[in-house]
Amino acid sequence: MQARSLYDIGYPQRKSTSFLAWLCLGAVLVGLSFLHAAVTIRAETPAVAQRARFVANLDLTDLALFTEARYTRHPSQADLHSAFQDHPMALEHFPTGSLVPATASSAIRP
Amino acid sequence: MNHFLRRQRYLLDYSLSSLARRPGKHLSLLLVYSLIVFLLASVMLFTQSLRREAALVLADSPELILQRLVAGRHDLIPSNYLERIGRVRGVSGKYGRLWGYFYDPAVRANYTLMVPRDREIGLGEIQIGAGLASTRGLGVGDYLSLRSAHGEPFSFQVTAVLDPQSELVSSDLLLLDGADFRRFFAYPQDRFTDIVLRVRNPREVRKIAEKLTLALPDTRPILREEILRTYDAVFGWRQGMVFVLLMGAVLAFVILAWDRASGLSGEERREIGILKAVGWETGDVLRMKFWEGAALSLSAFLVGYLLAYVHVFQYSAALFEPVLKGWAVLYPAFRPIPFVDGLQVATLFFFTVFPYTVTTIVPIWRAAVTDPDTVMR
Numbered sequence: 001m002q003a004r005s006l007y008d009i010g011y012p013q014r015k016s017t018s019f020l021a022w023l024c025l026g027a028v029l030v031g032l033s034f035l036h037a038a039v040t041i042r043a044e045t046p047a048v049a050q051r052a053r054f055v056a057n058l059d060l061t062d063l064a065l066f067t068e069a070r071y072t073r074h075p076s077q078a079d080l081h082s083a084f085q086d087h088p089m090a091l092e093h094f095p096t097g098s099l100v101p102a103t104a105s106s107a108i109r110p
Numbered sequence: 111m112n113h114f115l116r117r118q119r120y121l122l123d124y125s126l127s128s129l130a131r132r133p134g135k136h137l138s139l140l141l142v143y144s145l146i147v148f149l150l151a152s153v154m155l156f157t158q159s160l161r162r163e164a165a166l167v168l169a170d171s172p173e174l175i176l177q178r179l180v181a182g183r184h185d186l187i188p189s190n191y192l193e194r195i196g197r198v199r200g201v202s203g204k205y206g207r208l209w210g211y212f213y214d215p216a217v218r219a220n221y222t223l224m225v226p227r228d229r230e231i232g233l234g235e236i237q238i239g240a241g242l243a244s245t246r247g248l249g250v251g252d253y254l255s256l257r258s259a260h261g262e263p264f265s266f267q268v269t270a271v272l273d274p275q276s277e278l279v280s281s282d283l284l285l286l287d288g289a290d291f292r293r294f295f296a297y298p299q300d301r302f303t304d305i306v307l308r309v310r311n312p313r314e315v316r317k318i319a320e321k322l323t324l325a326l327p328d329t330r331p332i333l334r335e336e337i338l339r340t341y342d343a344v345f346g347w348r349q350g351m352v353f354v355l356l357m358g359a360v361l362a363f364v365i366l367a368w369d370r371a372s373g374l375s376g377e378e379r380r381e382i383g384i385l386k387a388v389g390w391e392t393g394d395v396l397r398m399k400f401w402e403g404a405a406l407s408l409s410a411f412l413v414g415y416l417l418a419y420v421h422v423f424q425y426s427a428a429l430f431e432p433v434l435k436g437w438a439v440l441y442p443a444f445r446p447i448p449f450v451d452g453l454q455v456a457t458l459f460f461f462t463v464f465p466y467t468v469t470t471i472v473p474i475w476r477a478a479v480t481d482p483d484t485v486m487r
Binding site: 037070 | 123126130160163169171175177219222224228239272273275279280281283285304340344408412413415419423434436441442452
């Protein structure tokens with residue numbers, strides 16, 4: 001007859017059982033986060049569409065996230081020299097200006 | 111298969127007991143590890159959400175905007191440029207925009223003043239964004255007094271507060287009538303801020319822009335695709351910047367993990383020696399240590415990722431607000447939409463769980479293949 005360990009008869013509580021239960025719980029929670037994301041996106045779709053309509057009606061071009069300076073308020077409209085308006089070698093003045101890069105360049109734009 | 115699984119479970123049991131023997135050391139490691147994952151995941155989730163939102167919301171922004179440049183700087187565009195553009199094939203509409211900035215010293219905030227085309231606003235009336243309304247404590251029927259370009263006070267009556275749902279794009283907006291705008295800023299009658307061109311076929315936009323640059327050499331066209339690309343770059347850049355800033359913390363953690371993993375303590379060496387002496391195979395020792403590393407890194411990933419999700423999407427990434435806000439007074443109240451990219455999460459999982467697990471195995475392998483007697487001495 002095969003020998004049985006204390007683990008096999010259920011005493012004491014195996015650490016691996018608790019750990020695997022924690023892993024399963026974590027995996028379920030990660031799965032739920034994706035589910036929550038999907039449900040929220042579906043619920044928010046009309047609001048996003050409304051924002052897009054608002055942008056189209058008012059001919060807006062930028063998000064109102066960085067309002068501290070004009071070239072960070074409308075990064076897509078600012079000219080490339082705005083950040084250096086005081087002096088060509090001047091250090092960036094506004095905190096977000098150091099985080100917003102120069103606008104994407106293109107062949108058409110000067 | 112059953113035998114294999116039972117064996118792995120016993121090894122896992124042993125690994126967890128081994129971790130529990132030094133709780134302080136391993137709990138502190140788990141805490142730091144989870145914090146690193148939390149920070150990386152928060153940045154990733156937040157920037158991805160903003161990037162997607164910007165792409166969706168700005169998808170209907172003007173196809174083409176024409177700005178006039180004088181000496182490399184943006185200048186007001188004469189209204190006769192609308193006639194000079196003439197009839198361009200593919201352009202379904204063209205009109206001038208009137209907008210500008212106003213710094214309000216009372217609250218030290220910048221407003222964006224704009225003349226809307228989609229609504230009628232009476233003389234002396236304004237419609238304001240929800241952010242501006244809450245900063246100035248204004249409601250419908252209240253008056254807002256601002257000093258004009260000539261230094262005269264202008265009193266505007268608030269007739270509407272823009273929908274708070276659109277705060278992400280309208281927080282600092284102040285909409286007013288065209289005549290009021292021109293009087294307030296002493297704006298020349300024959301000028302616009304820029305010109306918008308509506309183009310039916312998106313594939314023709316670039317060609318039209320090229321034609322306009324030739325016809326009006328002192329202008330620069332801004333394409334919608336460039337606006338979208340700007341935002342993609344802004345958030346990519348921000349994410350990159352934060353990752354660079356975090357790199358110091360990540361490197362410190364890597365050194366800590368590497369040191370912990372490679373510099374086996376005498377106690378751990380003795381443990382491996384004893385295990386080998388009592389008959390454990392090298393493979394078993396490696397598997398046991400693999401489970402030890404996996405238990406720690408998997409737990410850290412789960413804790414870090416889940417906390418980051420709650421932080422970004424339930425608490426609107428409150429920790430990042432000061433970074434985005436800078437010195438701005440007006441900051442839109444918005445809750446990021448969870449546009450979670452599965453591939454990004456998988457990448458984060460791979461780069462946070464896999465390296466740690468591997469770094470714990472390599473030095474153990476070196477200790478495990480040596481003679482038990484030598485290891486124990």
